[in-house]
Amino acid sequence: MSKTLHRPLPEIITRPDVTAGEWSVSDCAPTRGLPHTVISNKRLVAPQGSDPLSQAVRAHEMVHIKVSPQDYTPWVQRGHATYESMIACEEARVNYLATKAGFDMKALADGSEKEAGERLVANEDWEGAVRTAIATLGSNAHRQFITGVRRHNKVWADVLADIGRRAMRELKKHDKRRGKHSLASTAEGVADFTPYGFIYTEMLANWVDRLCGNNPDDKSNDGDDDGDSDGDGDGGESKDTNKGKDSDNTRDTTRDDKKKVLDEYKRMEIADTPIPAWCDLVIETCPMPVVLNGSMGRKRVASNTGRSPRRLHRYLTDPQRRVFDHTIRGKGGIVLIDCSGSTQITKDEVREILVNSPSATVVVYTVLSFTRDDNGELPTNAWVLAKNGRMVEDIPFESGAANAVDLPAVRWAVDNRKRREPIIWVTDGGVTGYRDECHDALNIECLEFVKRHGIILASDVTNAIDKLTKLRTGVRPTSDYGMGFDRFVSQVFG
């Protein structure tokens, strides 16, 4: 008996950024990992059977064709969310929209989800667990996955279930929008990012990335019960995991602990409005004719090992006979200064910084204009004012304007620091994105980045000089968060 094939018709799907034409469509088994869509090449691989799972998978792929971006690169480059989180959240959006279109997406489960949940817990892969929970949202696969997780870690399961509920609430909330700003919108989005509806995926992914960085095991007080976590694989007890033999394998967490962990997660807010993009960083190293007196952070000290004996007199005077030289470097560091109107810097202050940290690199940033030139290039928005003991004669601009490159500038500092040298970021916390638009998510992104890379915040230049002085004496100073960060510090740092 031959199987009746339902060749999907992606050719019918209308969206402005995809031209008409025939698609290359192939059949595949309804197994996770096989069906896929490459919109830019007009290629669709989807099961063509008439069983409920094949129909659900086919609908899922067709919705991708309708609403998903052809290329994730520009979205990744916006820097608000990782590719992996965007992929996971896009799965959730697509499942939601497919259900809305009238398809039975509950059928979208191939039976591998429980094992996947167990495996991720066994590997302590919290990021993978969060993303899988999000990616399976809107289908039976989600429930099965949570069941798998619950077999070995109740805290994770509760948190993941809560994450799923919140993500679904977000999708429903955004689904109330209409027209160009709808959840399924394929209109051209902000700054030429298409399709517009994907901005909601990005907002969700931004939150998911933060969740990924907060493993509940680090928060709960249940200790690390390394008991036998063998789930014995009989799969028949998916509903009740709080009692019976499975409970022996789960971590013994009190209700209060769980509540505490869940409360922690609830404090992490999801962006409510589209997150503005960061402006591209255009950095310029200014001419540095002024040489400061000083050791530039390097000095030679006596050593009892080496190649050229430069201090022979020590042979007689030093009990340890340290006749060789050994060069030690100063801590150096990068001082990054937000010069957007509210914070300014003078030449004397640059000099002061260099006196306190001779080999420091001083970088200032502010976006003076968002207008691109004929070649599509933005004007310089960050300047290296001092480096290796040399500094500029004059500050290259009179007064600052917009922020817009805060995070790109901090990223540059992290990319360019040597051997974990300290980075001091002078900012009032009033970070903004493209066109100087504010958004809570931008503040949170900055603080998350600061937390991840151990960056020291200073509220003004004087404060930064104090911190450099402390660093010189070997004391690590604490950060002073500017006013703009006040609301978000507890959310990020707990």
Add this chain to the structure above:
Amino acid sequence: MTTTTLPACWQKFHNALHAGIDRIILFGPAGTGKTFAGLSFGNTAGGSFRLACTEDMTNSEVSGSFMPDAKGGFSWVSGSALKAWNGDNTKGGRLVVDEIDKAGGDVFATLLNFLDSPESASWEHPETGRIYTPRSGFSAVMTTNIENMAELPVALADRFPVRIRISEPHPQALLKLSDDLRGMAVRMSDAGKQRISLRAFYAFDKLRSTLSIEESAEIVFGERASSVLEAMKVDALR
């Protein structure tokens, strides 16, 4: 009054007509309204005359032939090309030639003569010996489904320097469809082997006003009905 932005292909056609181009090839997928456009658009005050070419056609459909008349004799009946040359007897009309590449050798040769530039084109009436030339205002639009213009005979290609690929139905033709089907009809008109004609969408639109959408799809799209309905559900997402 509603104004619609013309798709690029149709805009090119309108621009060419507006600029006074009188020999145009419209090519591309079937069912996009090329023939209709040839017959209707631009200055057709002298009348429009259609000539559908097949392998079995004869010159009588091009230039004309003697046909039995009611009096028991034979009288001359002009063919489409000659009628278009004469137009309304004051100015020339529009000759729309469908699928000229399918015409046989002798018909093709006759057509080449009729489609030649006005200075060279002439035809002698076999009975009266009168020499006919195209009246001022005569124009010709050729339509074909072949995609590669290099496949056209050189002599024909030489006579039609302007070739426009019509890839989607004209917006006016789409206005007859319900709003939700228009975008799909445009997409499917240029979908290669998966193509669904505009006429099929017209039929589906009409049927679904009286039958269920499933029944209508079954009647019009046959075994592809479920796929069409699935795609329509997805495409309805806004």
